[in-house]
Amino acid sequence: MDKDQVIKAVKDDDVKFIRLWFTDVVGTLKSFAVTASEIETALNNGMGFDGSSITGYQDIEESDMIAMPDPSTFKILPWRGEEHKVGRMICDVLNPDGTPYEGDPRYQLKRALKRAAEMGFDHFYVGPELEFFYFKDSKGTEVLDKGGYFDLTPLDVASDLRRDTVMALEEMGIDVEYSHHEVGPSQHEIDIRYNDALKIADDAMTYRLVVKEIAEKYGVYATFMPKPIFGENGSGMHTHQSLFSGDNNAFFDGNDKFFLSDTAKGYIAGLLRHASEMSVVFAQWVNSYKRLVPGYEAPVYKAWSRRNRSALIRVPMYHPGMEKATRCEFRSPDPACNPYLTFAVMLHAGLEGIEKGYKIEDPMEMNLYNLSDTERSEMGIETLPESLGDAIKNAEGSELMKKALGDHIYSRLLEIKKKEWNDYRMQLTQWEMDRYLSVL
Numbered sequence: 001m002d003k004d005q006v007i008k009a010v011k012d013d014d015v016k017f018i019r020l021w022f023t024d025v026v027g028t029l030k031s032f033a034v035t036a037s038e039i040e041t042a043l044n045n046g047m048g049f050d051g052s053s054i055t056g057y058q059d060i061e062e063s064d065m066i067a068m069p070d071p072s073t074f075k076i077l078p079w080r081g082e083e084h085k086v087g088r089m090i091c092d093v094l095n096p097d098g099t100p101y102e103g104d105p106r107y108q109l110k111r112a113l114k115r116a117a118e119m120g121f122d123h124f125y126v127g128p129e130l131e132f133f134y135f136k137d138s139k140g141t142e143v144l145d146k147g148g149y150f151d152l153t154p155l156d157v158a159s160d161l162r163r164d165t166v167m168a169l170e171e172m173g174i175d176v177e178y179s180h181h182e183v184g185p186s187q188h189e190i191d192i193r194y195n196d197a198l199k200i201a202d203d204a205m206t207y208r209l210v211v212k213e214i215a216e217k218y219g220v221y222a223t224f225m226p227k228p229i230f231g232e233n234g235s236g237m238h239t240h241q242s243l244f245s246g247d248n249n250a251f252f253d254g255n256d257k258f259f260l261s262d263t264a265k266g267y268i269a270g271l272l273r274h275a276s277e278m279s280v281v282f283a284q285w286v287n288s289y290k291r292l293v294p295g296y297e298a299p300v301y302k303a304w305s306r307r308n309r310s311a312l313i314r315v316p317m318y319h320p321g322m323e324k325a326t327r328c329e330f331r332s333p334d335p336a337c338n339p340y341l342t343f344a345v346m347l348h349a350g351l352e353g354i355e356k357g358y359k360i361e362d363p364m365e366m367n368l369y370n371l372s373d374t375e376r377s378e379m380g381i382e383t384l385p386e387s388l389g390d391a392i393k394n395a396e397g398s399e400l401m402k403k404a405l406g407d408h409i410y411s412r413l414l415e416i417k418k419k420e421w422n423d424y425r426m427q428l429t430q431w432e433m434d435r436y437l438s439v440l
Contacts (some may be wrong), residue, residue: 002045006071010036010087013076019024019088020067021205023105025056025413026284027338029205032067033086042069046094056412057093057103064359065101067091073202079173080214088173090202092313102406105340109201112179112344112404115351122242124347125327127177127194128204130335131235132187132211133228134158135381138221141229143186146317157308158188166190167213172210174203184232194240197343204237204339226283226334234291234298237282237335242327243348252326258306258363260315260324268313268328269360271346271351272302275332276314277398278345279384279391279406280417282333286424291334294369299331302382303364310368312384332384341405341413388421 001009010018017033020042026032032049034042041047043067052063054252058169069089080086093104100107116124136142145160163177169176175193182189190211192203208224216223227234243250243263251264260268283292314329333342361380368381376383385391394412395401402410402439 001071001074003040003071003303004030006074006089007040007042008072010039011407013085013087015076015085015087017084017086018042018069018074019077020069020091021088022067022091022093022167022358022363023340024054024337025103025105025341025409026204026416027057027105027336027341030208033098038132045128045302046091050169051101051103056409056416057101062097065067066094066096066098068094069100075172079217081096081209090205103408103412105338105344105409106198106201108406108409109198109344111406112347113197113352116347118228119351119354120245120434121243121250122246124197124238124343125190125194125242125244126197126200126343127240127327128200128333128335128339129189129191129236129238129240130224131182131187131189131208131221132238132335133184133235134161134188134223135152135221135223135228138223143229144220145181146185147181151410158186160216161218162188162190164212164217168210168214169207171204172203172428174206182235184229187235189384194242197347201339201343208335221283223232224335226285226288226336230347236291236298236331237337237339237342238329238335239333239346240327240329241350243350249323249326251328252323254323263354264326265360266354266356266358268315268353268414269306270351270356270360271313271328271354272304272360273329273358274345274398274400275302276382276391276394278349278404279332279440280388280395280413281345281401282330282337282339282342283384283391284388284413284417285334286388288334288336289385290331291389292384293384300384300405301368301376301406302370302384304328304360305363305365308365310365311364315363320436326372345401345404348400352400388417388424392417392421394433 019031021031046068050063051058069091073090075406077086093101133214134144166176178192181191181290196405211222244345253261299312303311306317
């Protein structure tokens with residue numbers, strides 16, 4: 001929709017309120033509502049807000065910011081019912097003079113897409129697989145079922161929740177490929193069909209809210225916490241990605257033994273080389289690194305493969321030799337990341353690999369979990385950071401991260417994450433008390 005179409009839709013559908021959404025630096029969804037009578041003003045001039053109250057945004061002496069709605073993102077929220085309808089639009093954040101605000105994660109993704117376009121790539125397609133858990137409530141981890149991967153039995157009591165969630169997502173203009181029970185008890189996945197990265201980042205933010213809203217209607221709690229249950233698989237956001245020039249997949253080469261072009265190989269090499277620097281973005285929480293451990297289908301080894309899911313990057317072989325389907329899957333992000341920044345840093349890393357001609361070795365098709373540390377070291381296979389503290393150290397001084405995030409988000413994000421890591425390091429856990437108090 002354009003502005004006029006939004007104004008008409010608000011009137012024709014008798015929409016009473018329109019929520020304006022944007023995200024802070026860590027990807028928390030922010031929202032405020034305007035009435036239908038204010039929608040034209042909002043679309044033409046934006047709405048002012050206090051940027052000093054938003055995590056990672058402005059200092060108090062320069063706090064005036066503008067939320068400018070993107071009319072193409074207008075949708076009616078299906079869970080709010082027919083009476084007193086509520087719409088939503090996702091906003092770009094602007095400075096008072098109307099220029100893009102460099103602390104806006106959505107702007108940083110747009111900047112990355114501009115770099116790709118200048119290199120001749122019209123589309124950066126991504127397809128994320130966001131996993132999540134349903135629990136009885138937010139106070140604990142009491143599961144709803146004991147089901148496993150792809151189970152279709154009475155054990156999967158969340159089938160109706162997934163069905164209603166998929167229907168709500170489609171009403172919000174989000175194309176869903178499929179949904180299913182995941183490996184862990186009460187763990188689920190609904191896969192969004194691939195599309196241009198900016199739309200998918202908007203959709204990922206919407207997805208997380210829709211999952212939680214539908215869960216609440218059923219009286220349960222949905223969480224995207226990366227590792228909520230000890231001893232079970234955590235939740236990931238495996239992200240499929242490819243670059244297109246017009247209608248041509250720049251990743252495909254029918255004459256290559258892996259069907260991968262030099263562009264694809266450079267892109268994959270860029271992801272591998274810069275994975276540790278990017279980790280503070282795609283795995284940004286202390287809890288993220290409880291998921292990124294060997295043995296729970298969470299990739300920690302920096303290698304690429306085709307069918308082998310123990311590697312950090314996989315080139316799926318569902319349709320080998322099919323141009324449109326050729327892509328790489330980056331398996332380490334988790335669903336609690338900021339999707340705008342995650343897609344931006346991945347794209348910049350891949351473009352860096354293309355620009356500078358990074359090379360990749362042949363794929364690692366053996367199970368990397370079964371190798372010893374010595375064997376992996378001899379093969380040159382490195383690991384991702386093992387903690388948020390390690391991730392911060394890898395990001396410090398990274399020229400790629402500064403380029404991808406901009407100076408403002410780069411410095412603010414590291415500041416926020418250092419505080420989180422220091423707060424965590426000072427905690428006394430029950431594990432420590434149980435292990436040490438009676439013997440030391």
